[in-house]
Amino acid sequence: MAEINRKKPALICCGVLLAVVVVLAVVFVALYFTVFRPRSPRVVATIVDTRVSGFALLPAPVLNLTFDVAVTAYNPNLAAFQYGEVVTVVRYHGDGVGQAVVPAGEIGARASAAVRTAVEVDAVRVVSSPYFPMEGIAGALPFETATTVAGKAVVLRVFKIRARSVVTCSVTVYPLRKESTPPQCISTVHVG
Known part of the structure; x- marks a missing residue:
């Protein structure tokens, strides 16, 4: 006992x-x-402006075109979100005709950050495309921009979340009128 x-x-x-x-x-x-649950950041990329500073079909095709792209990201986490280079690519019928890179950075906890970049279109690649003769005469050139943001958030130095966001926008440029349609954008987020 x-x-x-x-x-x-x-x-x-x-x-x-x-x-x-x-x-x-x-x-x-x-x-x-x-x-403390890690959440993926919300990224929105839009084409803010399309500038056509020169367009001619004769005597030789000329196209001076610039897309101004704005990327806004919101970090809902209680920790900073560190992102790598923000890459924006402009495509004409699937072929890359322009690219801009914004340096890596960080978004504070529960904060937003905005980045703007200008992408100059490589006129030689557009004009040498087999689609350009018909579309150039018609005066409507379809472009697509794709902006990729990838990074990670670390919460309490233990929980990590990796996120990659791709925002794709379609826009039609009318170089003769120096106008463009409003961009139609789709955003996809890959977490993990």
């Missing part, structure tokens, strides 16, 4: 310790899924 009385405080101590560990684990899991 005396031996059982000596083991009783040890059992109570182990039971209390186990209960504290279980409660801490439950609190930690609850905080992770409510407050």
